[in-house]
Amino acid sequence: MKLLVLTSSTGGGHDMRARSIKAWAEHASAAEQGIEVEVFQTLESLDGLYKFGVETYNWIQLHCPWLHHAYFNFLEIASMHRKSSAIKGRERFAEVLNRVKPDIIVSTHAHLNHGFFALAKEILGADKVKCVTYCGELFGGYGFSKHWVNPESDGFFGAVQETCDWAKELGMADARNHVGGFMLNPGFWDRSLSEDEKREWIISKLGLDPDKFILVLATGANSANNHLVLLEALAKSRVRPQIVALCGRSQEAFSAVENWGKAHPELPVKPLPYFTEMFNLLQCSSAVVARPGTGTTSESILAGCPIIFNGLGGIMPQEWITVKFMRSHGVDFVMNRPSQLSGLIKPLVDNRKTLAETRAKMVLLRPQQHPLDILRKLVSLSQESR
Template sequence: MKILVLTSSTGGGHDSRARALRLWAESEAAKQAGLQAEVRIVRPLEDGSRFYRLGTWLYNAIQKTCPRLHQLYFPFLERANLHRNAGSILGSRGFRKIVRSFEPDVVFSVHAHLNHGYRDLAMQAMASKPPAFVIYCGELADGPGFSRHWINPEADLFVGPVEETCEAARSRGMQASKTFRSGFLLRPSFYHRLPPDDEASFVRRKWDLNPWLPLLVLGTGANGVNRHLKATRPFLSMGKPAQVVALCGSNDRTLRNLEALPEGHGFTLRALPTIGASEMAPLLRSADLLYARPGAGTTSEAIVCGTPMLFDVSGGIMPQEQNNLNLWKKRTGLVPTCENPGEVHRYFSKGTRPVAYASDETPLRLLEKLHSIVASR
């Protein structure tokens, strides 16, 4: 089976899910189950037009500098219909060429704006043997940021990680027979849990941390957006034992500034660049609290790892983030948010509640569904 994945680098969650599908499709577990697939990932927006590339840049710039401006930009994109008509899509010839050369059995979209016009272009490119078209929506619940562009009744399947996602799709016109709850689409390490003592030992050895002291993890998005300095400084004057791991991602400036801060009085700080899933998963499972933006990717990882979250809403809440906050409130009864990073230490001392999650499902369930769709055509 050949899968062509359509994604876009608006935020980090879409690309993360695209890479996760490829890792699972090419894994030894998929091979043993007879579910292996060849996966190619493409970004039709960024690669198809300078205009679309500018739109991606603008989306990420707003997310970095003033998330509340997405209260204006998101409704504009909802109404603009930039990618619903195949005949008006920029770079359509190049996209059709990619489809014809790869000849996928499945075109798998993980982005809201790739589900209409690009679906039609894929069908045109392989008119004699059309591929199945599958939409994977990473949103965790209904809300103001659940794009109408996720829904296309002409698609062969709409996939959501949780039942709340599928309910939102059905309420917007997706046929119940075409919706499928697959579970979360994360990298393999998030499903390979070590015994608790082994995970504690890993964290202690890897970053020289005490597994018996409270651990706060400061998360960052794919764009390097974070408020780590403001969140960390109060710990320096508390005089209480505490451990903070600050994930800086691609933000080298924050990394250097954190490394320059003094330690002492029982306070331990570890500032880290981008780390892999094999390190991220045990770190999150060992954390007493994760402070991060309420993006779908980070929130999904926290749910699977059983990590309590404090949501960073400084600069305002994006409509898309509100969807994920809605799920957290539904599942726990609370939405722990913090507008001022300087107050994180107060929440850390009190703690928050994780989302209960005990499923042993993996993305092999999704691959099995894709194989069954291809076999039935």
């Protein structure tokens, strides 16, 4: 089976899920499925206007998240990609389709589920290709783009039941509406570490004390972070966690955190460059601070690591639905100012029982579905009569 995954780099979650589909298809456990996957960066590859829109999204996310309320609502109304006749870069898209000749097209992006699906069926033939959506959003309502759901598509996979409930509200038929679970890289389904293994990992990989609270400061897809302002806020408080600061591929961020740590020895800080052992890190950490994106939230749930949402600069509409999902399940840590961080983590630092109870709430949110379940359904769908 040939699978073409459509994605676009607005934020990091869409690409992460697209890469994860490819990683699972190439994983030894999926070998018998015989799936060939190609990932296509759709919007930025087809047209300059689309590329500008992607860059605008990422600039807003990096510099003023609150402005996304205007941008999100503009895109909801504009419906730029709803009809095949409005799609720009049709020739380039046709070249990709005719080269790959996919049996299944999977979109991991809100704006690739209508016009692009229709155009693909026009080019390849409606009986030659099936088009489905994988949506990693966690809750419905304001912030869940209406463009995620195409009732005429061949299928919709939502990360959790709440996702599928909202897809139904937007017209998706029950028979084609599936809870798929989290689509993350295979490393998040590795065997969990034992308590002894966690202690050894913390000492050997981080050089920190396994008996003390460890707080991870996460970074965005573009290495965007608020590390220094959060470190300053913690330094002024009486809360003294050990800090792991993820810096992505930004040497500037790494050096800044490293220099800050040398100047403030009272607060242990471990900066990390681009890091791939996220499942182990989150298992071994006491809590993580991150933007309310679905990617890190899903990772934290699988690892059982309490998450504190970084709302500095405002919370975007598509982030609010993640906040609402966690609140609906009794996990409500949202930071709007740096000074709030110490107060949010203090109950977890001071009381092991509170920390354990919060971890347990995270574990209860783990979906029962596995990424391989999605692949099996895609293979089955490709074999249905067209």
